[in-house]
Amino acid sequence: MRRWVAAAVVGVVAGLTVAATGSAIERAAAGGGRALGPGHVSVDVGIDHSRFSVERLRVRPGTVVRFVVTNDDPIAHELVVGDDDVHARHVAGTEAVHPPVPGEVSVAPGEVGVTVVRFEAPGTVRFACHLPGHLAYGMEGEVVVG
C-alpha cells in the first residue's frame, strides 16, 4: 500500500525561488522528446530495480516540475535534484533519510514522495540517488533546460 509521505516543497535552482501552486499543472508520464513547460508540470518518476524510469527530461526555462517519485523497490531510495555542490554534499554525506529539503526527497519502499523544483537557467541539472552504491549502479539522470 502506498502512502504519501513527503511534503511538496519548493526548490531553488540557479538562484530563483518561486512558490509552486496547483494551477494548470501539465502532466507527463515520462521524459519523452518534447520539452515540457514553461509553467507547472508534473512528472511521474518510477523506481524499479534501482533504476529511475526517467533518465532524461527536457524542460523550457521557467518550468516548475513536481516530481512524483514512486518507489516500487523493497529498499529505500531518494531523488536529489541540484547543481554540482548539492551532489558533492550528498556523495560525501551520510544522510540516510532527508528532511523535506527543496529538490530532495527520500522515498521508503513501496511509497511515493514528491518534491518541486523550478528550472530557470538554460543548462543541465543532474538528479541522482545518493544512498550507498546507488549512483555507481546507475541511479542518475538529467534535466536539460533549454
Ligand SMILES: [Cu+2]
Ligand atoms: Cu537508490
